Amino acid sequence: MKLEHFGIYAHDTKTLADWYRNTLGFSVVRTLEKEGRPPIFFLAADEGGEIEILPTKESRPTRELNDAGFSHIGLIVEDFERTETDLNRKGVSLEGVRETSNGWKIGYFKDPEGNVLEIVRR
Numbered sequence: 001m002k003l004e005h006f007g008i009y010a011h012d013t014k015t016l017a018d019w020y021r022n023t024l025g026f027s028v029v030r031t032l033e034k035e036g037r038p039p040i041f042f043l044a045a046d047e048g049g050e051i052e053i054l055p056t057k058e059s060r061p062t063r064e065l066n067d068a069g070f071s072h073i074g075l076i077v078e079d080f081e082r083t084e085t086d087l088n089r090k091g092v093s094l095e096g097v098r099e100t101s102n103g104w105k106i107g108y109f110k111d112p113e114g115n116v117l118e119i120v121r122r
Contacts, residue, residue, distance in 0.1 A: 005042065005050035006073075010113045013053045017041035019112050020051065023090050024075070045075070065108065065116055072108065072116040080105045080121040087119075094119070 010016040020026040020043050029050065030042040038055040051073075065071055077083040084094055084107065094107035105121045 003049065005052050007052040007054055008113070008115055009054050009056035009058070011056065012113075013038045013041055013055050016111065016113055017043060017053050020053075023087070023092060026051070060114055072118045074118045074120055077119045077121055080107070080119065083119055 008016070017028060021028065024045075026043040026045055028041055029044045032040040032042075040055070041053045042050050043053065044050045063069075084097070087094065087109065092109050094109050097105070097107035099105050103122075106118055108116055108118050110116055
């Protein structure tokens, strides 16, 4: 079995897709359009894995990082400091930056819809 994609419901699918493209370098691999509905976007990272961004009008529940259920999207980086600098230039600030007991370096940030992402240098 191989993980193919995961979905994110968004209030503004185009704005969120553009953020993943412009901020993280993802590329749009498919767009599904249907009259009367905002488009659905499939975006891919450089080395695999896709995010499907779907439209919703529902309100977002409040949740903390360690609440049960889906927590965050993890992204592997080779150069943590360079990635952090690049994100800062794009207006994204990392939170909770730390080195783990096994020597990994991690930090968290949110996309414009409030979804949590983590960068990891192993």
